[in-house]
Amino acid sequence: MDGVHDMGGMHGFGPVVEPGGELAYHERWEPRVFAIQMLVGLEGLGAGPGGRPVREGMDPAHYLAASYYERWLYSAEQRLLRKGTIAPGEVEGAIERLDAGESVPGHQDAAMAERIVAHLRSVYPMDTPPADARFGPGQRVRVKRMHPAGHTRCPRYVRGADGVVECVRGAEGLPDRAVYGEQVAPEPVYSVAFRSLDLWGPSEETSWTVLLDLWDSYLEPA
Amino acid sequence: MTHDHDHHHPRPASAVELRARALEALLAERGLVSTDAIDAVVELYEQDVGPQNGAKVVARAWADERYRERLLTAANEAIAELGFAGAEGDNMVVVANAPAVHNVIVCTLCSCYPWPVLGLPPSWYKSSPYRARVVAEPRAVLREFGLELSDEVEVRVWDSSAEVRYLVLPLRPPETEDWSEEELAAIVTRDCMIGTAVPIAREAAIA
Numbered sequence: 001m002d003g004v005h006d007m008g009g010m011h012g013f014g015p016v017v018e019p020g021g022e023l024a025y026h027e028r029w030e031p032r033v034f035a036i037q038m039l040v041g042l043e044g045l046g047a048g049p050g051g052r053p054v055r056e057g058m059d060p061a062h063y064l065a066a067s068y069y070e071r072w073l074y075s076a077e078q079r080l081l082r083k084g085t086i087a088p089g090e091v092e093g094a095i096e097r098l099d100a101g102e103s104v105p106g107h108q109d110a111a112m113a114e115r116i117v118a119h120l121r122s123v124y125p126m127d128t129p130p131a132d133a134r135f136g137p138g139q140r141v142r143v144k145r146m147h148p149a150g151h152t153r154c155p156r157y158v159r160g161a162d163g164v165v166e167c168v169r170g171a172e173g174l175p176d177r178a179v180y181g182e183q184v185a186p187e188p189v190y191s192v193a194f195r196s197l198d199l200w201g202p203s204e205e206t207s208w209t210v211l212l213d214l215w216d217s218y219l220e221p222a
Numbered sequence: 223m224t225h226d227h228d229h230h231h232p233r234p235a236s237a238v239e240l241r242a243r244a245l246e247a248l249l250a251e252r253g254l255v256s257t258d259a260i261d262a263v264v265e266l267y268e269q270d271v272g273p274q275n276g277a278k279v280v281a282r283a284w285a286d287e288r289y290r291e292r293l294l295t296a297a298n299e300a301i302a303e304l305g306f307a308g309a310e311g312d313n314m315v316v317v318a319n320a321p322a323v324h325n326v327i328v329c330t331l332c333s334c335y336p337w338p339v340l341g342l343p344p345s346w347y348k349s350s351p352y353r354a355r356v357v358a359e360p361r362a363v364l365r366e367f368g369l370e371l372s373d374e375v376e377v378r379v380w381d382s383s384a385e386v387r388y389l390v391l392p393l394r395p396p397e398t399e400d401w402s403e404e405e406l407a408a409i410v411t412r413d414c415m416i417g418t419a420v421p422i423a424r425e426a427a428i429a
Contacts, residue, residue, distance in 0.1 A: 008330035008381065009358040013351035017366045021346035024267075029242040034342070035263035036246060038309075039255045052332055068333065068348045070238045077245060086248060094244035104247035106257030113262040120266060121308045125298060126385055153383045155330055157357065169386055170313060189384050205361045208377040213384035 001053070001150055004060040008157040009200065030069035035116075037076040042119050043112070046079025049179040053151040054078045126170030126189065133188040133216070135165045140222035141192060143214065151179045154218040158210075161199050162222045163192040166211065174217050187216040272341035273412035275306045276389055279339060280415065281406035283316075284394040293391070294318055301339060310387055311338035317380060318391040319420075324375050325390045326364070326417030328356045329382040336387035340412055347416065357381055367418040390415050395423040 007013075025031055040046040048054070054075040055063070063071065080086045098104070135141055143158045153175050169191055173184035196208045235243070249255035279301055283290040293300040297314035301307065314336060317325040329335065333348040346352055356363045360377045364370075371377065380388045392414045398406060413419035 006331055007350055007353040010350075010354040013349075013354050015366060016346050016349065016351045016355065016363055018346065018349075021349065022344050024342040024344055026345070027239060029239045031264040031267065031342075032246060032260050033242050034267075035260040036242075036249065036255060038263060039259055043254065045249075045254055064350065067238070068345070069242075073238065073242050073245065077241075080245075080249075085254065086245075090248060091241060091244050094248045095240050098240060098244055098247065104251055107250040107253050107255070108258050109253070109256035110258060112256045113259040116259050117262050117266055119309070120263065123298065123307050123309075123312045125312050153331065155381070155383060157330075169315075169384065172385060189386075191386075193378075200358055203359070205359055206373045208360050208379060210357050210379045210381060212381045213386045215384070 001056050001152065002147060002156060003056050004063050005056045006156050008155045025069060030067070033069045033073045033076065037072045038120065039112070039116055040076050040079055042116055045083060045085045046076070047083035048079060049151065049181075051075035051079065053179050056151060126172045127186045129168035129170050129188055130186075133168045133190075135168075135188070135190055135216075135219065135221075137165055137167050139165045141165055141190070141219045142222040143192075143218055144220055146218075148176060150176060152176045154214060155212070157199055158192075158194060158212060158214075161194055163194040163198070166191040166193050169213055172215070174215050176215075176217070189213050189215050190219065192219070267337070267342050271306075271308065271338060273339075273410075273415065274407070275304070275341075276336075276339035276412070276415045277407040277410035278304055278403075279306070279316075279389070280391055280410045281403045283391055284398075284406055285403045290318075290391075297389070306338045308338040310334065311336050313386045314339070314389065315386050316389045316391050317378070319393045319417075321393070322375055323378060324364075324371055324417065325378045325380060325388075326356060326360060327380045327382065327388040327390060328353060330354070330357055331383060334382040334387060336389050339389050340415060344412065364418060367413065369419060390417040392417075392421050395421055397423040 020026060037051055055071045058074060077091060140162055142162050143160060145160050169189045171186035171188050173186055177184045192212055192214050194210045196203060199210060250257055283293050289300060293316050297316045301314055319325055330353045333343055335343040335347060357379050360379050361371060382388060409421045409423060411419055414421050
């Protein structure tokens, strides 16, 4: 989806280094929302595409104004609504109750705590790369021109550009389809190196290299 | 924990904070999400999983040439040797700085980051300016962090567009030749492993 989340190369955002930028979060609710989003996934409380495509679908002005974990809150809530775990208006109702001073007791479930920690300590690597991958190290490739309305991992700034395959990272189903629940066969994912000149044209800076991991479907021979 | 929070900070809750608390309350009330599970996740990333893990990996690689080779060829396994593994570390790749190569990591589309070795990302890493600029003017961004690289050095920017998560293996400062792994780990900051800083030997001497 060609939304405001696809930020590579955009101008006008100002400096990177700002006061407070060192911290992972600034308020206590933020890591709790992070945890809730993780639990919504693990406990099967949400439905529809994962949190990321939902955040990408936010109203662009809201996306840009929202803090990182505010976006996570949005995606957790949307996924819960889609599954019917919560109904429209229920969060607003709970806000009113909290605002009125009602205290809501916590809920204890030690087994759930163990499950989520075990999950967060586990790894799920990609499949090993197929022997018959279409491209190999050193080969020139071109990123396809595209304009997908849905989720994609092919940022705008590399489309149409030529690069060189560094290696095959592994194999995985194309996220553009997999996030919507489609069963897709694993395909090679390549590490592709781009010269800055090929992405941005001439620059005041000494040339550099940008490397991305791109699915086979995004590429064609150069 | 959420409820204690209010007593320490009497300022009124923002709309988003109230919404977050309301969602947690709603899910807890129905027994769908447990308070102790949320606490456990928060504690995991505040206490066990953070850049101190990555620093140990870097220090080991500096101290042990064979470990370094394993780290650069099969990072998941090498990192797991030190007991670190988990979500957002499913496909780790470690990229080594060299006298003529400097690596820096980003995720322009989202804010993907190698949690098992670096913990949760700093706010600047998730910010629009970093995601927008580091692929398009890396030297200007690094200069903001106080890192000036010679024109001879090739900057390699790794945009984490798929499921691979990157960790930068910085150059070992030459003055650290006889340092212990523990002393070495103390100079490896989070930013050194993202690539927006380089380790400086004198910081450990002070610590």
